[in-house]
Every structure is written in C-alpha cells, then in structure tokens.
Amino acid sequence: MIPFRVSFEPGVPLYEQVVYAAKKAIVCGQMARGEGFPSVRGLSRALKINPNTAHKVVMQLVAEGLVEVRPGVNTVVAGRTPSTAAERAKLLKKEVESLAVEAKRLGLDLETLIGAVREHWIRLESGERAPARKP
Numbered sequence: 669m670i671p672f673r674v675s676f677e678p679g680v681p682l683y684e685q686v687v688y689a690a691k692k693a694i695v696c697g698q699m700a701r702g703e704g705f706p707s708v709r710g711l712s713r714a715l716k717i718n719p720n721t722a723h724k725v726v727m728q729l730v731a732e733g734l735v736e737v738r739p740g741v742n743t744v745v746a747g748r749t750p751s752t753a754a755e756r757a758k759l760l761k762k763e764v765e766s767l768a769v770e771a772k773r774l775g776l777d778l779e780t781l782i783g784a785v786r787e788h789w790i791r792l793e794s795g796e797r798a799p800a801r802k803p
Contacts, residue, residue: 669714670706670710670711670714670715671693671698671699671703671705671706672689672690672692672693672698672699673689674686674689674715682717682721683721683724683725683728686711686715686717686721686722686725687725687728688762690705690725690729690734690735691729691732691734694734694735694745695755695756696756699745700745701745701746701747702744702745702747703744703745704742704743704744705726705729705735705742705743705744705745706743707726707742707743708722708723708726709722711725711726726743733746734746767781767785768781
C-alpha cells in the first residue's frame with residue numbers, strides 16, 4: 669500500500685501526477701522524515717504503472733531531495749523535507765486554479781466562491797462531515 673492517493677487525470681503525464689501526490693504527502697506531513705517510501709517495484713505494483721514510470725517518479729523525488737534511495741536497503745523520506753508556507757502554497761496552486769476555473773465556468777462570483785470555501789473550512793475545523801451528494 670502506498671501512503672498517498674493518486675487520482676489519475678487524462679491529459680496530464682502520469683509521472684507528474686504521481687510526483688505531485690507524493691510531494692503533497694511529504695510536504696503536508698503525511699509521510700515523516702525517515703519513513704519508508706515505496707520502492708520502484710512497489711510503486712509500480714501498487715499503482716499499476718510501468719516500472720519505468722515508477723523509476724522516473726522516484727528519481728524526480730530524489731533529485732528534489734524529498735526521498736533518499738539506500739541501495740540494497742530501502743527508499744525513505746529524506747531528512748530535509750520542505751515545509752515552508754511558500755512550498756505548501758505551491759502545491760495547492762493546482763487545486764486553487766481548478767477551483768477558480770470551475771467557479772467561473774459555473775458563473776459564480778468571487779464572493780460566492782470565497783463563501784463556499786469558508787463554509788467548508790469551518791466544517792473541517794469543527795470535524796463535521798460534508799453532506800452526502802445526491803445522485
């Protein structure tokens with residue numbers, strides 16, 4: 669089992685989606701320093717992706733200093749994990765852009781969008797569950 673979730677989207681390179689999901693898990697603290705990270709083989713198997721793609725993901729994370737490969741031992745989250753507000757905001761940028769585009773497409777104004785975000789924020793802070801979606 670991998671410690672992060674990937675929702676595959678058409679039109680975005682697969683390896684970029686996996687790198688993004690892994691970065692998000694590391695930067696947000698879902699994966700702690702020194703914690704095991706899936707091997708290339710484990711990542712490939714868990715996500716049902718080509719081993720070459722999994723290798724590209726791991727090498728990208730290594731290049732960015734997020735994971736360390738210990739040959740013959742394991743792969744772990746690196747000691748230096750970025751966690752500044754700016755780095756976390758950079759990860760959020762994709763979601764914010766998607767939200768803004770969808771709000772514009774639906775004809776919502778900025779105040780309505782901000783109100784909806786505020787409502788969900790408050791619900792999350794209170795621990796309240798989101799209402800079930802109607803089919």
